Amino acid sequence: MSQSQGVSASSPAAAAAAPSQPGRRSKVAVGQMTSVGDQLANFNTCKQLAEQAAAAGCSMLFLPECFSFIGASQPESLSKAEPLDGPAMARYRQLARDTGLWLSLGGFQETGPDPEHLYNCHVVLDASGATAAAYRKVHLFDVDVPNGPVLMESRTTAPGDKLVACDSPAGRLGLSVCYDLRFPEVYQTLTWGMGAEVLLVPSAFTKVTGKAHWEVLLRARAIECQCFVIAAAQAGKHNEKRESYGHALIIDPWGEVIGRLEDPQGTGIAVAELDFELLSAVRTKVPIREHRAKGRSQLAGQLT
Numbered sequence: 001m002s003q004s005q006g007v008s009a010s011s012p013a014a015a016a017a018a019p020s021q022p023g024r025r026s027k028v029a030v031g032q033m034t035s036v037g038d039q040l041a042n043f044n045t046c047k048q049l050a051e052q053a054a055a056a057g058c059s060m061l062f063l064p065e066c067f068s069f070i071g072a073s074q075p076e077s078l079s080k081a082e083p084l085d086g087p088a089m090a091r092y093r094q095l096a097r098d099t100g101l102w103l104s105l106g107g108f109q110e111t112g113p114d115p116e117h118l119y120n121c122h123v124v125l126d127a128s129g130a131t132a133a134a135y136r137k138v139h140l141f142d143v144d145v146p147n148g149p150v151l152m153e154s155r156t157t158a159p160g161d162k163l164v165a166c167d168s169p170a171g172r173l174g175l176s177v178c179y180d181l182r183f184p185e186v187y188q189t190l191t192w193g194m195g196a197e198v199l200l201v202p203s204a205f206t207k208v209t210g211k212a213h214w215e216v217l218l219r220a221r222a223i224e225c226q227c228f229v230i231a232a233a234q235a236g237k238h239n240e241k242r243e244s245y246g247h248a249l250i251i252d253p254w255g256e257v258i259g260r261l262e263d264p265q266g267t268g269i270a271v272a273e274l275d276f277e278l279l280s281a282v283r284t285k286v287p288i289r290e291h292r293a294k295g296r297s298q299l300a301g302q303l304t
């Protein structure tokens with residue numbers, strides 16, 4: 001798979017601040033859906049969301065983890081795994097071409113390192129349908145959710161080993177998936193090390209943890225990284241065993257929610273305009289980048 005856009009966190013070029021072009025703005029759409037165990041049905045939903053985003057004048061649409069499939073069991077999901085140059089992804093490449101949108105596809109069942117494991121891969125396609133970036137989820141959700149399900153993602157998923165950022169019409173994107181949200185060092189590195197301006201957190205959060213943690217964690221990432229955060233979401237009942245929290249959000253670098261669906265459990269898009277002058281203004285007024293560097297030097301080696 002192409003990870004050419006993956007930039008080492010220690011690369012000096014990557015650490016340089018993104019160029020601030022005056023007046024840079026970008027209209028984007030975050031998507032929410034209830035994926036089921038039928039790839040064609042899910043594709044048709046994604047197609048509708050893409051058509052709505054294109055009609056609204058957006059440059060990019062962000063779709064959640066498991067946009068193409070949620071099965072009733074882990075082996076069923078495993079059986080759907082395909083390489084990124086396979087027929088399932090080909091449909092989405094064609095969708096990007098047909099709509100002229102860049103697509104963030106927040107968690108594709110990509111063929112893994114062995115027959116028992118897939119990669120949970122967040123793929124960014126450009127408007128020509130080519131892969132602009134691909135990130136394999138690093139933190140796997142092996143959790144006995146209090147008053148909720150026991151999920152053991154690592155049984156059938158192999159973790160990735162590389163952080164990825166890429167440029168797009170919606171700014172410089174830092175890629176992650178779902179449970180990664182709980183590991184703030186990922187976003188610190190994407191932002192201060194790799195130049196991200198927009199942090200992507202496509203998800204299928206559980207209802208229980210979503211209610212308690214989803215919005216507060218997303219807003220915290222936006223505020224501490226001074227980035228836009230775009231969090232596409234799975235919502236509602238996928239099958240007898242699986243239900244997701246919904247509440248897809250677009251958040252600005254001040255921590256304000258600038259896009260959410262009217263129905264937090266519905267299928268559809270929320271549109272917002274990303275104003276990169278706001279991002280520059282927030283970073284100028286509260287100079288976290290500089291203060292962080294000073295703090296790190298004061299604390300020499302104590303931070304983990």
Ligand SMILES: O=C(O)CNC(=O)[C@H](CS)NC(=O)CCC(=O)C(=O)O
Pocket residue numbers: 065066070071077120140141151152153178179182204205206209210
């Ligand atoms: O299994 C699949 O089909 C795709 N993977 C997922 O849906 C993953 C693992 S079960 N879900 C999460 O990471 C939820 C995290 C979460 O809810 C939290 O951090 O609280």
